[in-house]
Amino acid sequence: SQQGEEDPQALSIQEGENATMNCSYKTSINNLQWYRQNSGRGLVHLILIRSNEREKHSGRLRVTLDTSKKSSSLLITASRAADTASYFCATAYSTGGFKTIFGAGTRLFVKA
Amino acid sequence: GAGVSQSPSNKVTEKGKDVELRCDPISGHTALYWYRQSLGQGLEFLIYFQGNSAPDKSGLPSDRFSAERTGGSVSTLTIQRTQQEDSAVYLCASSLSRQGEKLFFGSGTQLSVL
Numbered sequence: 001s002q003q004g005e006e007d008p009q010a011l012s013i014q015e016g017e018n019a020t021m022n023c024s025y026k027t028s029i030n031n032l033q034w035y036r037q038n039s040g041r042g043l044v045h046l047i048l049i050r051s052n053e054r055e056k057h058s059g060r061l062r063v064t065l066d067t068s069k070k071s072s073s074l075l076i077t078a079s080r081a082a083d084t085a086s087y088f089c090a091t092a093y094s095t096g097g098f099k100t101i102f103g104a105g106t107r108l109f110v111k112a
Numbered sequence: 113g114a115g116v117s118q119s120p121s122n123k124v125t126e127k128g129k130d131v132e133l134r135c136d137p138i139s140g141h142t143a144l145y146w147y148r149q150s151l152g153q154g155l156e157f158l159i160y161f162q163g164n165s166a167p168d169k170s171g172l173p174s175d176r177f178s179a180e181r182t183g184g185s186v187s188t189l190t191i192q193r194t195q196q197e198d199s200a201v202y203l204c205a206s207s208l209s210r211q212g213e214k215l216f217f218g219s220g221t222q223l224s225v226l
Contacts, residue, residue, distance in 0.1 A: 030211050041201055041220035043155075048213055088154065092212025095170075097162045100145065100212040104154035 006089055010107040019076040021106040023089030024069075030092045032065055034074045037086045037105070046087075047074075081112040114138075116218035118204050124224045125194055133189040133221045137206030144187050145205045145215060146179055155203065161187065162210060194225045 006023050013019055023032070031050045035043040049056045049065045049072065056063045062075040076083055088105045092098045117136040125131050137144050142163045147155040157171035161181045172178070176195075181187040191198055201222050205215035 031213055033213070033215075035215075041149075041203065041217075041222075043203070043205075043215075043217045045214050045216070090215075095168060097160065097165060097168060098210065098212035099157065099160050099168055100207075100215060101157050102147070102155035 006087070006103045006106045008106060009104070010109070012109045012111065013079055015079060015081055015110055015112050017079055019079050019083070019108055019110070021074045021087055021089075021108070023072045023074070023103055025072075025089075025091045025103075026070065027091075027093050029067075030094060030098055032063075032072050033090045033092070033100070034061075034063060034072075035088045035090060035102075037088065039085075043088065076108075079108075079110045081110050084108060084110045116204055116206050116216050118202075118218035118221050120221060121219065122222045122224075124226065126226055127196060128193055130190065130192045131194055131223065133191075133202050133204075133223070135187045135189070135204030135206075135218060137185065137187070137204070138216055139185075141206035141208050141216070142184070143207040143209060143212075143215075144181055145207075146187070146189050147203045147205070149201045149203060149220070151200075158189070158202075191223075194223075196225050199223055199225045 033048045034046045037043045060077045065072045086105045090102045092100045144161040146158040159179045160168040176192045179189045201220040203220045205217045
């Protein structure tokens with residue numbers, strides 16, 4: 001079963017605008033991560049935020065985490081056409097070991 | 113190699129046949145994951161290996177699916193008596209982390225069951 005759910009499912013914006021994607025999850029987590037998938041197959045890790053952190057930045061990316069609401073958001077500032085991709089949140093939680101579960105993803109389209 | 117390697121990249125098989133998908137993780141990575149992704153969908157967790165611990169098989173959809181990891185390195189996902197609904201991209205990922213952090217993904221195997 002899926003642990004996380006992203007919204008919106010799809011987002012279309014103009015180059016230079018900011019893009020915000022949200023993720024909600026169900027159980028207590030150790031960390032939350034965001035990944036990107038271009039058309040094709042492999043996913044690439046973007047950024048990680050731990051359960052005791054509230055905000056992280058990496059270049060044009062900003063991630064927030066609200067553990068009381070079991071939600072996270074990914075903000076991409078000053079978007080570029082090259083940011084067009086699918087973005088997935090992933091949560092790692094303990095089941096004995098730690099298991100990383102992905103949401104359904106947000107498809108972002110940035111128009112030049 | 114420097115990254116996670118999966119083979120074959122594409123596999124076409126007939127309904128009822130068995131298939132084996134291979135994953136060669138990054139050297140030294142103790143964690144290995146298998147996921148399945150249908151067209152336009154998210155990643156469905158299948159199985160997770162961590163070091164020498166018993167694998168977490170909770171995501172395997174039926175007893176036709178099995179996986180093993182030999183010597184803590186290469187992993188093989190086997191699907192017996194394939195069905196059309198098994199058609200998907202099968203993705204493997206590995207990680208240095210014991211806490212589910214920063215997974216490195218292979219390019220996947222596109223499985224088509226006719």
